[in-house]
Amino acid sequence: MSFTVAIVGRPNVGKSTLFNRLVGKKLALVDDTPGVTRDRRPGDAKLIDLRFRIIDTAGLEQSGPDTLQGRMWAQTEAAIDEADLSLFLVDAKGGLTPADETLAAMLRRRGKPVVLVANKSEARGSDGGFYDAFTLGLGEPCPISAEHGQGMLDLRDAIVAAIGEDRAYPPEDDVAETDIDLRPTFKDDGEDEEVETAYDETKPLRVAIVGRPNAGKSTLINRFLGEDRLLTGPEAGITRDSISVEWDWRGRTIKMFDTAGMRRKAKVQEKLEKLSVADALRAIRFAETVVIVFDATIPFEKQDLQIVDLVLREGRAAVLAFNKWDLVEDWQAVLADLREKTERLLPQARGIRAVPISGHTGYGLDRLMQAIIETDKTWNRRISTARLNRWLESQTVQHPPPAVSGRRLKLKYMTQVKARPPGFMISCTRPDALPESYVRYLINGLRNDFDLPGVPIRMHFRSGDNPYESKAKKRR
Known part of the structure; x- marks a missing residue:
């Protein structure tokens, strides 16, 4: 992206609504409650013909540095320092407040370009707030409606004027003709045998961090990044949005998603918490590998087990992380108990x-990442049809399918139909009559014989086509 823009303002002026409008997706949570956004959220914005990186921030609430509001404002200041331009939103409908004047003075001291934006200008009686914005000393305000998309062309012009046309429209890199290989490729006709695809070690990996509230998810990601990128603290339920961060681990790009803590469904009553949990579920579906963070001091609560079951039902690759290992005294006894x-x-x-870790001290993080990579390899694994059919023959010889109503079930053919997660199809007679116990026998055999630990395995059965079925119906 050519430049970076931070959206700043006091709570409930429409910063997240404008963020969603510019990125073209409902990424940030939006609610009438002030102070919904807490962490800074980046995104790729598109405004008419402009392309830039945008950061949604928490609203200004004056408080001590040790309070939650103070830590939220520290995240906003970090976004302002990182950005090349700030969009300062004020509420034209509600008018100016002392918080607006404080934020305007702080932005002037930063000395960076600022675009003053008067949001909610479509409302009746917004003219007074629009003209009051001139008193902030940041130039002429740009009237918009982030909710309805009004004034976006004027906002584009204001951004270009503030950042400069050279930064707003950088020259595109010319692609040399030699960089494009136009030679056709041909498949060798002699390669008739199915080849199992190799795992791509360079492909970016999407990882979601989930768990109960106050399990240490944000602290863990901050330790990976080596900076206080995400808001943390002793309060439970600080994280609301699912925030994505990128970093490199041994030359490979890792995109991690921090999610809100998920409590039992019966305890989730407030609308905002429901939105946060729904955002966490979307992060799980988007991710490839999911790390379920347990509190090692109180592991295996009922909610922990439900979260693991949810991840597996979604078909994601799962890894367990027993966090707060620095608070455990008898490591050997606790480790044996956790394994059992x-x-x-x-x-x-x-x-x-499962890996014991400490997000506070950094203990076990390399082993956790190695477990994530190994689990993702297993999740992407493909097995050739020839090997699967040899295995199926040996399994049916060792333990034949049971006879149902006096008729023996026959398993004829097996192939892998998909990966991510591994899915297999078996052609057999009377698939509806195959007992669930025998399906578990086959799945456990696949895990042991083809080294598929800890990933969900999908097993599908279908009956072979009977060419004489239509003739039998005609005789009736």
């Missing part, structure tokens, strides 16, 4: 990788 409980309480994820 993992095998007993999570039979649907047999062999799932």
Whole structure:
């Protein structure tokens, strides 16, 4: 992106609404409650013909640095320092407040370009607030309606005037003809045998961090990044939006999603918490690997097990992280207890990788990342049809399918139909009559014989086409 823009203002002036308008998606949570946004959220914005990076921030609330509001404002100041331009939103409908004047004075001291934006200008009686904005000393305000999309062309012109046309419209890089390989590729006709695809070690990896409130998810990501990128504190439920951050681990791009803590459904009553949980569920569906963070001091609560089951039902690759390991005294005894409980309480994820870590001290983070990579490899694994059919023959010889109503079930053919997660199809007679116990036998055999620990396995059955079925119906 050519330049970076930060959206700043006091609470409930429409910053997140404008952010969603510019990125073209409902990424940021929006509600009438002031102070919904807490962390700074980046995104790729498009405004008419402009392309730039935009950052949504928390509203200004004057408070001490040790309070939650003070830490939120520190995140906003970091976004202002990072950005090349600030969009200062004021509420034209509600008028100016002392917080607006304080923020305007702070922006003037920064010395960076500022575009004054009078939001909610479509409302009746907004003219007074629009003209009051001139008193802030930041130039002529740009009237817009972020909710209805009015005034976007004027906003584009104001941004170009503030940042300069050279920064707003950088020259595009010319692509040399030699960079494009136009030579046709041909497949070797001699390659008839199916080849199992290799795992791409350079592909970017999407990882979601989920868990109960106050399990240490944001602290863990901050430790990975080496900076206080996400808002943390002793209060439970600080994170509301699902915030994505990117960093490199051993030369590979990792995109991590910090999510809101998920409580039991019966306890989620407020609309804002419902929105946060829904945002966390979207992050799980978008991610490839999901790290479920447990509090090692109180692990395996009922909600922990439900979160793991949810991740597996969504078909994601899962890794367990037992956080706050620095608070555990008898490591060996606790580790043995956690291993026993993992095998007993999570039979649907047999062999799932679990790593003790400490987001506060950084203990075990390299092992956690290695477990994430290994689990993603397993999740992407493909097995050739020839190997699967040899395996199916040996399994049916060792343990034949049971006879149902006096008729033996026959498993004829097996192939892998998809990966991410691994999915298999078996052609058999009377698939509806195959007992669930025998399906579990096959799935457990796949895990053990093809090294597929801890990932969900999908098994589908279908009956072969009977060419004489239509003739039998005609005779009737």
